[in-house]
Amino acid sequence: MNVLEVVRETPDAIRVVLARPDSQPITFTPGMFFTVVVTIDGEEHRRAYSLASPVQQPHQVDIVIKRIADGRVSGWLNEHLRAGDTLQVLGPSGTFTLAPDAGQARHLLLVGGGSGITPLMSILQSVLLAEPDSRVVLLYGNRGVEDIIFHEALRRLVKSHAGRLVVRHVLEAPPKGWRGGRGRLDREAFGRELDVLLETTALQDITLYQCGPEPMMAGVREEMLSRGVPEARLHQERFTPAQKPVEASRYAAQHLQILAQGGQWAGTAQPGETLLEAGLAAGAPMTFSCTLGGCGRCRVRLVSGEVEMPEPNCLLPQEREANYALACIARPLGPVVLEVAPPAG
Numbered sequence: 573m574n575v576l577e578v579v580r581e582t583p584d585a586i587r588v589v590l591a592r593p594d595s596q597p598i599t600f601t602p603g604m605f606f607t608v609v610v611t612i613d614g615e616e617h618r619r620a621y622s623l624a625s626p627v628q629q630p631h632q633v634d635i636v637i638k639r640i641a642d643g644r645v646s647g648w649l650n651e652h653l654r655a656g657d658t659l660q661v662l663g664p665s666g667t668f669t670l671a672p673d674a675g676q677a678r679h680l681l682l683v684g685g686g687s688g689i690t691p692l693m694s695i696l697q698s699v700l701l702a703e704p705d706s707r708v709v710l711l712y713g714n715r716g717v718e719d720i721i722f723h724e725a726l727r728r729l730v731k732s733h734a735g736r737l738v739v740r741h742v743l744e745a746p747p748k749g750w751r752g753g754r755g756r757l758d759r760e761a762f763g764r765e766l767d768v769l770l771e772t773t774a775l776q777d778i779t780l781y782q783c784g785p786e787p788m789m790a791g792v793r794e795e796m797l798s799r800g801v802p803e804a805r806l807h808q809e810r811f812t813p814a815q816k817p818v819e820a821s822r823y824a825a826q827h828l829q830i831l832a833q834g835g836q837w838a839g840t841a842q843p844g845e846t847l848l849e850a851g852l853a854a855g856a857p858m859t860f861s862c863t864l865g866g867c868g869r870c871r872v873r874l875v876s877g878e879v880e881m882p883e884p885n886c887l888l889p890q891e892r893e894a895n896y897a898l899a900c901i902a903r904p905l906g907p908v909v910l911e912v913a914p915p916a917g
């Protein structure tokens with residue numbers, strides 16, 4: 573992708589405007605992310621960054637890169653990325669998505685923390701543009717006012733979609749005279765905000781999309797479940813784990829048998845190799861996209877054998893029970909027979 577522009581949104585976060593080198597549109601569903609591949613001092617790193625721009629603007633898309641503490645890649649990108657650079661990306665991919673539909677009249681509740689605003693920004697803009705009868709409430713938690721990503725853009729959106737978009741900022745360290753919410757956006761604070769929302773909207777009409785730190789998401793989810801909101805209306809994006817260096821010595825070489833498209837392939841996973849790496853090396857038709865455990869595209873069913881996977885990842889509880897694994901992050905602990913079974917789409 574070509575980097576068209578790099579805009580500093582906050583002291584710690586940049587917005588990067590990307591376009592395809594052939595100027596073709598970028599096909600995505602709001603909520604998806606790119607896997608950015610960068611090489612720093614000869615070492616390749618992969619990180620997931622969500623698209624923030626609306627689906628109605630497919631020729632130029634935005635991602636946000638927030639510098640995280642000890643974040644080698646996010647820090648490097650914040651310092652070095654410039655307009656005119658080329659960025660290697662995989663995807664877009666992901667399952668935390670909402671496809672806009674002009675016929676829908678939704679009541680969306682979006683809850684974000686820090687850089688978790690990024691996929692929510694794409695969802696909210698896309699819905700407001702495509703669905704004239706839908707309404708959106710955004711609860712957005714940050715430390716201070718200077719940490720609010722898209723502060724000005726959100727203000728403009730509230731003005732231009734009067735009555736259909738409500739944005740409520742919650743700050744841990746608010747400035748004097750702050751009129752928004754105060755404190756950490758935890759279960760209790762979320763419950764208070766929800767009570768206000770329920771003065772004008774029925775609970776059974778609300779669909780939740782949330783993205784932010786794990787404790788925030790757990791609290792919000794518990795509160796919604798305790799009020800009887802069904803699981804199907806609770807959507808959350810887990811930050812995909814930064815890949816830790818793998819200690820290959822913890823693993824032994826393992827034999828693999830791969831069933832796909834009516835054929836069979838045999839291979840060996842070298843110590844520390846993932847099922848995906850070993851499967852590709854064996855010539856099997858493995859499917860994949862993000863390679864970070866975040867999109868589900870590399871899903872395989874374990875016919876036999878055991879694997880180890882870093883958490884969190886995007887595998888659903890029912891998929892775990894049915895013995896599915898994510899080939900891009902799963903390392904075999906013994907001989908494995910697997911069936912390639914990517915999700916639809």
Ligand code: FES
Nearest residue numbers: 861863868870900
């Ligand atoms: S390729 Fe995305 S989860 Fe494995």
